Amino acid sequence: MPVLDTRGPRPTAELLVECVAAARVHGRGPAAVHAVHGAHCAVRRGDRIALTGPSGSGKSTLLHLMSGLDRPTGGIVAWPTWTGSPLGRPGLVGVVFQGQSLLPDLDVLENVALPLLLGGAPDAAACLQAGSALATLGIGELASKLPGEISGGQAQRVAVARVLASGPALILADEPTGRLDRAAADRVVDVLVEAADALDAGLVIGTHDEAVADRMAVRWQMVDGHVCTGRPAAVPDRGPSEQAPSQQAPSEQVRSDRGSRS
Ligand SMILES: Nc1ncnc2c1ncn2[C@@H]1O[C@H](COP(=O)(O)OP(=O)(O)OP(=O)(O)O)[C@@H](O)[C@H]1O
Structure with a gap:
């Protein structure tokens, strides 16, 4: 019986x-595509959010x-309690990508251990953690296989294991x-929710699957680049220790850099 997350936002x-x-x-x-516009949304520890919307x-x-x-x-995307972007800093944000994201020349265990090794973990500890994450996903026997030797569904579970192994505060x-x-x-989804619970992480799952979305406490709906969170489109309430983006040093937020990327 799947675990249904009925907790509300904190x-x-x-x-x-x-x-x-x-x-x-x-x-x-x-040819410009306005993929996202005017997005006002926030994720806190403990949040369980389904991000739904058409392809x-x-x-x-x-x-x-x-x-x-x-x-x-x-606009602005900010990580108020971290100093700067989480990019390249294992343990903050873990992303389970939609498509193939495993490195083809590394075996499954090495793929899962890689972020830990890049973060400075010793080989033995990284392999232990990677093996444990694979076992949690029920695919421990795939450890020595190359990505080309496993199915798409198995690769998807390996990608989830890779994220969980590094114990992020925010799982996307x-x-x-x-x-x-x-x-x-x-x-x-059981594993993602259990891991998020154990880590007190925030969890956002982008999905077309209503059964998956129904298991999250909160739903954000996207339509034509607009996100509807069900909350007023204002800067979210903050805890006493949290600064608004406008009060932070520029290096601590990612602002619009119009024209610098295509
Ligand atoms: N790198 C890119 N270059 C140009 N257009 C892009 C790029 N990435 C996404 N888009 C376009 O931006 C829009 C939003 O794409 P996005 O992948 O975010 O949608 P999605 O809701 O995740 O779709 P799906 O459910 O099919 O994965 C689409 O029109 C897409 O074609």
């Missing part, structure tokens, strides 16, 4: 990421902005169950 929990009028335009001129509505783009992997072309999963059957999809 408005004073640590604010992990917030978007204030965030926008992302891909390309320029007549092309901007879910992946918004997740990439919140991860720091992409930069807004308008982009269609993590897209290639899985119902039972495997339920298991992956």
Whole structure:
């Protein structure tokens, strides 16, 4: 029986990421695509959010902005309690990518251990943690396989294991169950929710799967690049120790850098 997350948001929990009028335009001129515009949203520790919406509505783009992997072309994306973007800093944000994201020349265990090794963990500890994450996902026997030797669904679970192994404070999963059957999809969501609970992490799952979305306490709906969070489109309430983006040093936020990326 899948675990249903019925907890509501905790408005004073640590604010992990917030978007204030965030926008992302891909390309320029007549070919420009306004993938996200005017996004006001925030994720706190303990949040369990389903990000839903039709194909092309901007879910992946918004997740990439919140991860720091992409930069807004308008507005602000900020991580108020961290100093600067989480990019390249294991343990802060973990992203389960939508497509193939495993390195083909590394075996499954090495793929899962890689972020830990890059973060400075000793080999033995990284391998132990990676093996444990694979076992949690029920795919421990794949450890020595290369990505080319496993199925798409198995690769998707390896990608989830890779994120969980590094114990991030914010987990952003982009269609993590897209290639899985119902039972495997339920298991992956179980694992994501259990890991998020254990880490007191914020969890956002981009999904087309209503059964997955229904298991999250909160739903954000995207339509044509607009995100509806069900909350007023104002700067979210902050806990007493948290600064608004406008009070932070520029280096601690990612502002619009219109024109610097296409
Ligand atoms: N690198 C890019 N260059 C140009 N356009 C892009 C790029 N990435 C995304 N887009 C466009 O931005 C819009 C939003 O795409 P995005 O992938 O964020 O949507 P999505 O809701 O995640 O879709 P899906 O559910 O199919 O994954 C789409 O029109 C898409 O074609």
